[in-house]
Amino acid sequence: MADPYGLRRVIEPSGSMPQPAWKIDNTMACGEDEILIDVDVLNIDAASFAQIKTEVGAGEASVTKKMMEIVATRGKHHNPVTGSGGMLIGRVAEIGSRSSKREELKVGDRIATLVSLSLTPLLIETVKRVDLATAQVEIEGQAILFDSGLCVKMPDDLPDLVTLAVCDVCGAPAQTARLVKPGQTVAVLGAGGKAGTLVLAQVRRNIGTNGRLIAIEYAESSAKEIRAMGYADAVIVADARNPVTTLALYEQHAGSALADVTINCVSVAGTELASIMITKDRGLVYFFSMATSFTTAALGAEGVGKDVDMMIGNGYAHGHAELALDLVRGEPGLLALFQNH
Numbered sequence: 396m397a398d399p400y401g402l403r404r405v406i407e408p409s410g411s412m413p414q415p416a417w418k419i420d421n422t423m424a425c426g427e428d429e430i431l432i433d434v435d436v437l438n439i440d441a442a443s444f445a446q447i448k449t450e451v452g453a454g455e456a457s458v459t460k461k462m463m464e465i466v467a468t469r470g471k472h473h474n475p476v477t478g479s480g481g482m483l484i485g486r487v488a489e490i491g492s493r494s495s496k497r498e499e500l501k502v503g504d505r506i507a508t509l510v511s512l513s514l515t516p517l518l519i520e521t522v523k524r525v526d527l528a529t530a531q532v533e534i535e536g537q538a539i540l541f542d543s544g545l546c547v548k549m550p551d552d553l554p555d556l557v558t559l560a561v562c563d564v565c566g567a568p569a570q571t572a573r574l575v576k577p578g579q580t581v582a583v584l585g586a587g588g589k590a591g592t593l594v595l596a597q598v599r600r601n602i603g604t605n606g607r608l609i610a611i612e613y614a615e616s617s618a619k620e621i622r623a624m625g626y627a628d629a630v631i632v633a634d635a636r637n638p639v640t641t642l643a644l645y646e647q648h649a650g651s652a653l654a655d656v657t658i659n660c661v662s663v664a665g666t667e668l669a670s671i672m673i674t675k676d677r678g679l680v681y682f683f684s685m686a687t688s689f690t691t692a693a694l695g696a697e698g699v700g701k702d703v704d705m706m707i708g709n710g711y712a713h714g715h716a717e718l719a720l721d722l723v724r725g726e727p728g729l730l731a732l733f734q735n736h
């Protein structure tokens with residue numbers, strides 16, 4: 396029977412879809428509508444990786460142990476605290492006889508998955524290397540892609556690790572391209588990260604010469620890199636977990652015109668209120684961050700009397716990977732940044 400969403404792999408709770416499921420079956424036998432992948436590298440979601448490092452310490456051994464524990468418990472790399480996953484690159488090992496991807500893929504193709512590790516059956520045999528700075532983890536292991544699961548063939552004009560990093564966050568620039576209009580004032584929090592820098596480049600393309608782009612970044616070193624890239628009209632160093640200070644710094648550096656659109660790309664929790672407070676009345680806050688709390692955002696906005704629209708960062712938008720990879724190809728500064736991190 397056709398099972399494009401991988402429902403038969405759900406172990407508990409019964410009736411759940413694989414993403415919200417607590418545990419899925421990670422037996423590495425390729426179903427007739429599945430793809431079996433030999434995995435090379437995992438790109439752990441930034442919010443998940445930051446949480447793991449905070450919980451167990453930022454060492455390769457402790458992070459490896461925690462990752463193995465998550466996969467052994469859940470059958471997928473689904474962080475129980477942040478709820479987020481990441482994505483992977485690997486080689487197609489087997490294609491089920493009834494897979495709809497038989498035309499598009501062949502055994503041996505190198506692919507990046509565009510669905511979250513939080514729903515991807517995964518078996519880790521060995522963790523070979525953990526890059527504590529980039530959250531990229533080399534493993535020996537296998538994964539299953541369901542028939543509905545999106546993937547992209549690895550392009551040969553970009554380094555693999557750049558493609559992996561860009562594809563992980565490609566929903567952010569794609570949604571930005573739809574949301575941001577010419578002449579708007581746009582603020583980006585977490586502007587120095589992977590999603591943040593892609594968003595800065597896309598915003599600059601959208602707002603034109605009359606728009607304003609305000610970048611908010613935590614570390615001075617990253618702020619320096621953003622200044623050098625030249626996309627932002629103002630670069631502010633602030634801890635976005637402190638909304639009052641962030642608003643004061645915004646007004647000091649960017650003036651009293653609050654943002655029409657604010658895009659949150661931060662990897663840590665507790666930045667909802669800063670995003671809301673720097674956004675003008677009837678403006679839009681786009682929460683791409685996986686560390687966003689719906690409750691904090693909804694009740695926090697109500698509490699400070701801000702009538703703003705708020706949007707959840709859907710990881711998928713039509714053509715998102717192509718848009719993000721083309722953005723990097725067309726922006727040498729951005730490509731250099733991704734290559735050097």
Ligand SMILES: NC(=O)c1ccc[n+]([C@@H]2O[C@H](COP(=O)([O-])OP(=O)(O)OC[C@H]3O[C@@H](n4cnc5c(N)ncnc54)[C@H](OP(=O)(O)O)[C@@H]3O)[C@@H](O)[C@H]2O)c1
Binds near residue numbers: 585615682710
């Ligand atoms: N919605 C989706 O489908 C989806 C998909 C993938 C990822 N995500 C989420 O997108 C977010 C960004 O991911 P990424 O891979 O771009 O992460 P990243 O490269 O690690 O970037 C995170 C950024 O947040 C900044 N930051 C950290 N603490 C901060 C603070 N207290 N105040 C202000 N900025 C702070 C970091 O600054 P420093 O470098 O200076 O510390 C960095 O610029 C994460 O939350 C991730 O979970 C969402």
